[in-house]
Amino acid sequence: MATKRVPQKPVATDSTIADVVETLDKPVEYVRRVLEKLERCKRAHGDAQVRLGVRGRAECPNYLIEYVREDPKTHERAVYQDAAYSGSTHRELAPKHIEDARNWSPEEMNITAVSALIGRLRNPRAPSSRFADED
Template sequence: MAKRAVKTTIPDDSIIADVVVQLDNPIEYVRRVLEKLERCRRAKGDAQVRIGVRSRAECPNYLIEYIVEDKKSHEKSVFADAAYSGSTHRELAPRHIEETQNWSREEMNVTAVSALIGRLRNPSPRSPRSYED
C-alpha cells in the first residue's frame, strides 16, 4: 500500500517567509517567484506576491499583483497580474485568480522577497524565524 503525503495546511495570513522551511527547494522557489515579481514590476509598476493557502506547503501556488497609485488622490489600487503553479512556475488559468479564498490575506513586495532570497543564499547563525521580515 502506497503512503500518502500528509497535507500541511497553510494559515490564511501566511507569506513566503512563513513557509520557507517547508519548501522542497527554497532558493529555487523564491528565485522563480522573484523573477515573476520583477517582470511584473518592470511592466506595470510596484509588485507583490500572495501565496496559495490551499496549495501544497512544499510548493504553494502564488499570485502576482501590481499596485497603481492615483496621481491626484495618492490612493493605491491593487490588481491581479497572474497566478502561477508553485511546482512548475507556469501561469495558471485566470479562474484561479478569482477564487480569493485561495490566496493569503498578507503579501510580500519585491524588496522583501529579494531580502529573503539573500538570507537563504547567505544564512546567518540567527534563529529559524530569521526568514521573516
C-alpha cells in the same frame, strides 16, 4: 503495489513566503522563481508584490503576483492582479484561479522583501542588517 499518501501540511491562511520557507521542498529555487516573476511584473507595471496560495501544498504553494497603482488625482491606491502561478511548475495558472479570494493569503510580500529573503537563504551566516553587530 499501493503507494502511501503523505497527508498535506496546511498553509496558514495569513502566510507569506517568509512564513513557509522552512516547509518548501527547494526554498532557494522556489524563491528565485517567484523573484523572477516579481521582476517581470515590476518592469511592466512599476511595482510588484506576491500573495501565497493557502489551499495547496505547503511544500510548493501557488502564488499570485500583483501590483499597486495610485490614482494621481485622488491618491487612492488600488491593487491589480498580474498573474497566478503554480508553485510546483512556476507556470501561469488560468485566470479563474485568481478570482476566488479564498485561494490567497491577505498578507503580501513586496519585491524588496523577497529579494532580502533569497539573500538570507543563499547566505544564512551573513548579518541580517548592516547594524546587526553594533549592539
